[in-house]
Each structure stands twice: as C-alpha cells, then as structure tokens.
Amino acid sequence: MPQPEGLLKFLQAGHPAQEQWGSWLDWGILLCLLLCLAIVALIVVSRTLYRGRLTEGGARLFHLLALGILPLLLVPFANFTVMEYTKQVNFCGSCHLAMQPYLDDMLKPGGQSLSSLHYQDRFAPTQPGTECYECHADYGVHGTFVVKLQGLHDAYSYLTGSYSLPIKLRKPLSDGLCLKCHQQAKPFLSQTLHLDKNGNVSPLILNGTIRCEMCHPSGHMVNG
Numbered sequence: 001m002p003q004p005e006g007l008l009k010f011l012q013a014g015h016p017a018q019e020q021w022g023s024w025l026d027w028g029i030l031l032c033l034l035l036c037l038a039i040v041a042l043i044v045v046s047r048t049l050y051r052g053r054l055t056e057g058g059a060r061l062f063h064l065l066a067l068g069i070l071p072l073l074l075v076p077f078a079n080f081t082v083m084e085y086t087k088q089v090n091f092c093g094s095c096h097l098a099m100q101p102y103l104d105d106m107l108k109p110g111g112q113s114l115s116s117l118h119y120q121d122r123f124a125p126t127q128p129g130t131e132c133y134e135c136h137a138d139y140g141v142h143g144t145f146v147v148k149l150q151g152l153h154d155a156y157s158y159l160t161g162s163y164s165l166p167i168k169l170r171k172p173l174s175d176g177l178c179l180k181c182h183q184q185a186k187p188f189l190s191q192t193l194h195l196d197k198n199g200n201v202s203p204l205i206l207n208g209t210i211r212c213e214m215c216h217p218s219g220h221m222v223n224g
Contacts, residue, residue, distance in 0.1 A: 025088070028081030035074045042066035083144070086151065087133040089119070095158045098167055101222045106131075113221040135219070136173065139180060166222055173219070175205070178212050 046062035053059060085091055093103035106115040119131045137147040150170075157163040182188040183201055193215075196202045204210045 025084040028084055032078050032081050035070055039066050039070050087130045089129050089132050092132040098158055098163055102220050105220050105222050112217050114217055114219045175208055175212050
C-alpha cells in the first residue's frame with residue numbers, strides 16, 4: 001500500500017518527539033528488542049551446546065531462562081511499549097483512507113482547526129507527538145482503557161472495511177477533555193468570558209451550557 005502523503009510529510013518534516021532519543025517509548029522498544037535477542041540467543045546456545053542432550057541440567061537452565069523467565073519479563077514491557085506507541089500521531093494516521101483527511105488537516109500550514117493549532121503550536125501536556133491521544137482520551141487509567149477499547153473497534157472497522165466516510169464520532173467529545181488542560185491555564189483564565197463575577201471559571205462552561213465549540217473552531221475542518 002502506498003505511503004499516505006500526509007504521513008510522509010509528517011515523517012519528512014520531523015517532530016520534537018523524533019528529534020531526540022530517550023523517551024519512554026524509545027527505551028521500551030530497545031528493552032523489548034534486547035529481551036527478544038536474549039531469548040533467541042539462549043535457544044541457539046542451548047541447541048548448540050546440548051545437541052542431543054536437551055534434558056540435562058544445564059540445558060534445562062537455558063530453557064527456563066529462554067522460555068520462562070525472559071518471556072515473563074518481556075510481556076509487561078511489550079504491552080507498555082505497544083500502549084505508548086499507539087498514542088503517537090503517526091500511529092493514529094496509519095489508517096490511510098479513513099484518517100488521511102484528518103492528518104492532512106492537522107499538518108496543514110496555517111490551519112485553523114483546533115487539531116492544527118494544537119499540533120503546530122506543540123501544545124501537548126505530556127510528550128510531543130501524542131496530540132491526538134491527549135485530546136481524545138480522558139484522565140487516568142480509565143480514560144486510557146476506554147479510548148483503547150474504542151481504538152480496537154476502529155481498527156477492526158478499518159481492517160474489515162465496515163466504516164463510512166467522512167468519519168464521525170460516536171458522540172461529541174466532552175468539554176471536560178478541553179478543560180482538563182485549559183481550566184487552570186493562564187491564557188484561559190485571562191479571558192473574562194470564561195469567568196463568573198467572582199473570577200472563577202463560569203459554571204455555565206463547567207456544566208456544558210456553554211460549549212467550547214460555540215466560540216472556537218471545530219476540532220477538524222474536513223469536507224464531507
């Protein structure tokens with residue numbers, strides 16, 4: 001399948017997340033590779049040193065390490081690495097036909113959608129390159145669990161072709177996803193429209209009576 005144009009531009013342009021080595025994802029990938037190499041090496045050594053004698057004590061030790069202990073260590077690190085990788089923007093854009101317009105919108109120079117403004121201004125509360133995840137996932141383990149379940153469903157829909165374009169959310173994103181970052185931010189609190197007469201965040205915003213999208217552009221500006 002040909003490389004999608006938007007994703008190619010993303011890879012060519014670079015991103016702070018790719019310019020410096022040393023993120024949790026980098027270390028996770030490295031550790032998983034080392035564990036896999038160690039497992040393969042132990043199997044090869046075992047079959048070489050104990051050819052025809054694979055039931056001896058020394059061979060059993062190699063088997064325990066290669067087939068028991070190291071795989072047990074690999075499982076949690078591999079799961080963590082996969083979870084971190086699926087937070088990346090380039091992973092979100094890997095469903096070519098479905099997500100291409102949204103990736104292009106985010107990367108569009110001078111784009112005015114919220115995704116474009118957040119991405120190009122490098123507004124990521126945690127690690128650059130995770131902007132899609134940060135805006136679509138709620139707080140904590142529960143938020144991660146829910147968004148990953150939705151992601152599995154979306155991946156299934158993409159692989160089976162059981163989706164329709166343009167992609168639409170199952171339900172509108174909660175303003176709480178915006179407020180989790182903006183509510184305590186100085187630029188947000190400096191706008192009197194966001195505050196009540198006591199200088200606190202307006203309850204009309206907190207209870208959803210006034211939606212963010214009433215004043216701000218939509219998350220993605222994609223034609224149907």
